[in-house]
Amino acid sequence: MNDITLSPERMSAAGEDISAYMQAVGVAARDAARITRRADTQQKNSALLAMAQHLESGRSRVLEANADDLRRGQENGLDAALLDRLALNNARVDAMIEGLRQVAALPDPVGEIDGLRARPSGIQVGKMRVPLGVIGIIYESRPNVTLEAASLCLKSGNACILRGGSEASASNAALNECIQAGLRDAGLPAGSVQVVATTDRAAVGELISMPEFVDVIIPRGGKSLIERISREARVPVIKHLDGIxxxxxxxxxxxxxxxxxxxxxxxxxxxxxxxxxxxxxxxxxxxxxxxxxxxxxxxxxxxxxxxxxxxxxxxxxxxxxxxxxxxxxxxxxxxxxxxxxxxxxxxxxxxxxxxxxxxxxxxxxxxxxxxxxxxxxxxxxxxxxxxxADGFEYGLGAEIGISTDKLHVRGPVGLEGLTTQKYVVLGDGQVRQ
Amino acid sequence: MNDITLSPERMSAAGEDISAYMQAVGVAARDAARITRRADTQQKNSALLAMAQHLESGRSRVLEANADDLRRGQENGLDAALLDRLALNNARVDAMIEGLRQVAALPDPVGEIDGLRARPSGIQVGKMRVPLGVIGIIYESRPNVTLEAASLCLKSGNACILRGGSEASASNAALNECIQAGLRDAGLPAGSVQVVATTDRAAVGELISMPEFVDVIIPRGGKSLIERISREARVPVIKHLDGIxxxxxxxxxxxxxxxxxxxxxxxxxxxxxxxxxxxxxxxxxxxxxxxxxxxxxxxxxxxxxxxxxxxxxxxxxxxxxxxxxxxxxxxxxxxxxxxxxxxxxxxxxxxxxxxxxxxxxxxxxxxxxxxxxxxxxxxxxxxxxxxxADGFEYGLGAEIGISTDKLHVRGPVGLEGLTTQKYVVLGDGQVRQ
CATH class of the missing domain: 3.40.309.10 (Aldehyde Dehydrogenase; Chain A, domain 2)
Incomplete structure (x- = not known):
């Protein structure tokens, strides 16, 4: 993997090859995931709280960027519902700040060991909850999802790659500055949360085809988008189709x-x-x-x-x-x-x-x-x-979505759904007879 | 789905269209899964114990069928290791019978409710363990896997579609007679366990492309087979790649x-x-x-x-x-x-x-x-x-394989890995405020 030395920022600015750009994003995410999975609760929480502070102090820049997106959206004839979801105001920024603080206050699922039991051989066996690794999230032009997804992935020890709708690109770039400043303050790598910097649709195709860098894709949006992603993905997908x-x-x-x-x-x-x-x-x-x-x-x-x-x-x-x-x-x-x-x-x-x-x-x-x-x-x-049927009502404390899949996680998905379990074995020199 | 009225047995005997045959198998499995998921522990166990009895009384027919497979394998120049895995003898049949009894003796994971807790709204929320639905298992020419897979899928409340290696087709057909007799004795539908009756390789391609009928594929075998199935499957796969x-x-x-x-x-x-x-x-x-x-x-x-x-x-x-x-x-x-x-x-x-x-x-x-x-x-x-690192050593009581995936199930997979959890909510007239 050492041959990929391109900087994501530089490349996308130059509009260079999307595939190489996304590979570089993938490498950075995989590297960061090795750090985030070992980060302790304190460090992850301090990153989340620092993001909240930077969002507070950078509020006017975020709102200006959002105004740019809205102006462009109106020029491009977006419908009212889409513009409403895209729009930020002081109340919505307050809600994002509060959301970050709530996620920081949630219990950390990582490292919890379930049911450590002695076996006749003398070993003890249990299951330790650990992050999935790298999570790719594909969503529409709702800037609040950027912080929600970033905070839930980080708190559960995962690195994430966020691909929001192109209509929100200025808003997401401004929010990303707050995220990056928070990560820096807490000493976590920039690759822990990456907001894909290109609006080229080919980036989505790349993101869902990199099993070496991405452990799971969570698409959020309309049914047709989700069906297409599920059909084409070479990475496991946690999805919500419809609610009849x-x-x-x-x-x-x-x-x-x-x-x-x-x-x-x-x-x-x-x-x-x-x-x-x-x-x-x-x-x-x-x-x-x-x-x-x-x-x-x-x-x-x-x-x-x-x-x-x-x-x-x-x-x-x-x-x-x-x-x-x-x-x-x-x-x-x-x-x-x-x-x-x-x-x-x-x-x-x-x-x-x-x-x-x-x-x-x-x-x-x-x-x-x-x-x-x-x-x-x-x-x-x-x-x-x-x-x-909702993560908050069920007491999950947060919700990244509701899974209509049967495997891995079903129904409202909170922090635990973004983790997996590995077996841990404690012995004292035991060998198999 | 009512337009598929072809009988699987009749079609494969006539060597008719594989796609229509596999669709009919899929419909039968989906229908059976509605019964197996509600079957109580007693009924599932009596099917497993009846299979053991039929295997005991049908032992000579199974061994004769296996001798046919071995003879054909030798004529076709199978190597010694493959022939060894294919071969059955009295001791191996005894082990299969014992395996069925062991699975019958395991606790039933279905219906267990975890952590039913009261929420501030007054509802109680918990998670109930339920079968995945229909499981497709693709494996090589090891007849013992046929009974192992059938018993674990049935005990966990799933219907299954079993596609073993073509070299073992006579053995598998004979074992299937014991399985079917056991299902009949217990009043469970024939579609609960289906041994694919055609040796045409196209059947595998169909099996991994029917998300409407199959909830998960478990391939067992060499790495190249598993890689190919994972790449081509349109159904989620639980797999084991390699152990370094x-x-x-x-x-x-x-x-x-x-x-x-x-x-x-x-x-x-x-x-x-x-x-x-x-x-x-x-x-x-x-x-x-x-x-x-x-x-x-x-x-x-x-x-x-x-x-x-x-x-x-x-x-x-x-x-x-x-x-x-x-x-x-x-x-x-x-x-x-x-x-x-x-x-x-x-x-x-x-x-x-x-x-x-x-x-x-x-x-x-x-x-x-x-x-x-x-x-x-x-x-x-x-x-x-x-x-x-083994399902028996870990106390799972059985093992269908070891997953090297991160999602859904990781490490040794027992009965629980063949189930999922749904949320159950108990209320007393509560509405959302």
Whole structure:
């Protein structure tokens, strides 16, 4: 690896070969990861707190850079939602500073040893939690993700390579100055956090094809971006695809709880992945409950798309098409289906759901257990809103995303999801017989 | 998926389209996985014990089928090592039967809930251990792997698709009869364990490209096979690449323990992945220890390949080339290097090792901790032989392989490695504020 002596900064400024640039970024990350994985909690925390200070003192420069990005975005005709996610203001900078301090306050997962047990041979065997190594994060034009990702990767002892959306490049460069100043203050290498300095899309292709330098890729963004990255990556990917979440209200449910949960799961926020998209109603309570639901959803202007039995009870509901059952609306729209019992509900969830978060409302002990055991989703909830499927609500203290994968980490991903475990063996001269 | 109505057996017999055949296998596995993941411990164990009985009563048919495979193998000029791995006899059938009973006796990991804790919102959150789903296992012509893989996948609640080497096809078909009879006796679907009935190599390409039907691929075999599968797979892979394992003997070591460990790590078995391939010796003890080591290795006819300093002390040692440091000999050959202290040893391991298993021999508390924290390998061992890196020695009760990956599972993989965790939330009507 010694033949790669190009400096990332110099090269990208000159617009030179992207592949060589990303290789150099990879080498720097791998080298830094050898330091960050041994850095103690104190050193990592002092870097995070120093970043917060530099962000405080560099606030005006960050806001100016962001204004440049916004001006360019408007000239390029970005839509309002994109501009809103791109925009920083004092409150959002405050939130980033607070976020850094919160991550510094979290317990350090690295080095924890689980279940050290004596074996008949006389050795003791346990599992030590250790960083993954180098994490590549690909995200859209949301500058707050830059600090969030940097802080979570660093706290968990990883080096990271951050590739944000090109629309936020000036903002990310300004934030990177705060990050680098913080790393310097704490005596950590610059390669611990690298913000990719080129907006060339080829850099993403390189980043996901360097298993020698990158241990895992976490893409954050729209489904099509994530699908493309997953398909093309030669590095393992931890991803979130979609959230087609269900609430099943069983005939045994407490109807007041059911109503509250069904309304909250849909209307608390529309654009989040743990929002309910389909409500499944057990037939015996459909007549009694649907009018109340319709009235509550009406207050929130939620459009209802129902199966034939639903539309019989609610003549104002739109007839749902087959496609509705597998649509993530992310909008004030709800599909409703009347089912004959829990097994039809489970079969529907299995067929149309996305294995993200599914809930049952029931007072029946046996059915609650049956639903928990049978539904193969990253979060299975009894008698609470799907909106609880969240790293903060679960007590992880932070969240880099929600994994819809089954391997390595499933559901909300906090610091622990950015680590792995190695076996440690303590002996006193034992040899194998 | 209802349009795939072809029967796997019928199709392969007719040598029809491999892709459609494998799709049908995939559909059957996915359907079966819905049953196996809910099967209780009793039902899974009774299937395993019934398989053992059918293997006992079908022993002669299995041995006859194996004799056919051996005859064909000899005609095709298979080498002696391959024929040995292919061969079954009464003792090996006994071992397979015993293996099935041992897996039945293991604790069932499925359904275990970890750390159910109350959150400020009033919900309780924990993690439930659940099967991965469908596991594809690709292996060479070792019929014993067929039952081992089937039993571990079933006990962990997974359906599996087994693709063994074509040289063992008659043996595997006979073993499959015992497996199917056991599944039938226990009332589990035939698709719970499927032995791929075609020897066409295209079946492997299909198996690793069906993420809709297969959740993870575990390839077992030579490094080139595993590399190719990892490169081409569109399904996550849990793999073992190579074992370039080190023992570092520090100047503070107890020299008797050091000698015993160094000899055991190399000579206990030569062909295993946790065998030491390179010995690193701290300079201050090289003069005293090397002659004793040379004499001990001489008794085992181990060829020594040393660095310049080693060869100065041991004139009979062969001079090691750069390539020796990164070679997995799997043979009575050992590379030896004299280093100046623990950090040179760690750097050497980082550069030339395979992150499998590395050991230190030391009586120094600080260095033991430093080595444990710094060496990024799936097993890090203090004062014991590398040969302990093994699922049985670690107390996993079984082992489907040793993962050299970092994600999901690292080191020896037992039943738990074939499962994942989902979040379970217990509420009492809570909604998100």
């Amino acid at each position: 979440c269900h609430v099943y209200i069983d005939a045994s449910a407490d109807l007041e709880k059911a109503l509250a949960i069904a309304v909250n799961a849909k209307t608390h926020r529309y654009g989040t992945c743990n929002t309910m998209e389909t409500l499944l109603l057990d037939a015996p309570i459909a007549d009694a409950l649907l009018p109340h639901l319709a009235s509550a959803y009406g207050e929130h202007q939620v459009e209802l798309r129902g199966c034939a039995r639903t539309c019989n009870i609610l003549p104002d509901a739109v007839a749902a098409s087959e496609e509705d059952w597998s649509t993530e609306y992310l909008a004030p729209v709800l599909a409703i289906k009347v089912v004959d019992g829990i097994d039809e509900a489970i079969t529907h969830i299995e067929r149309f759901g996305s294995h993200h978060t599914d809930a049952i409302v029931t007072e029946n002990y046996h059915l609650a257990r049956h639903f928990m055991a049978s539904v193969d989703s990253s979060s299975v909830i009894v008698n609470a809103s799907t909106r609880f | 394992c080190h023992v570092y003997i520090d100047a503070s070591a107890d020299l008797e323990k050091a000698l015993a460990i160094a000899v055991n790590a190399k000579t206990h078995r030569y062909g295993t992945c946790n065998t030491m391939e390179t010995l690193l010796l701290d300079a201050p003890i090289a003069d005293a220890l090397l002659p004793h080591l040379a004499s001990a290795y001489g008794e085992h006819q181990v060829e020594l390949r040393g660095c310049a300093r080693t060869c100065n002390i041991l004139p009979d040692a062969v001079a090691a080339s750069e390539e020796d440091w990164s070679t997995e000999y799997l043979a009575p050959v050992l590379a030896i290097k004299v280093v100046d202290g623990i950090d040179e040893a760690i750097t050497h391991i980082e550069r030339f090792g395979s992150h499998h298993t590395d050991a230190i021999v030391t009586e120094n508390y600080h260095l033991a901790r430093h080595f444990m924290a710094s060496v990024d390998s799936s097993s890090v061992i203090v004062n014991a032989s590398t040969r302990f």
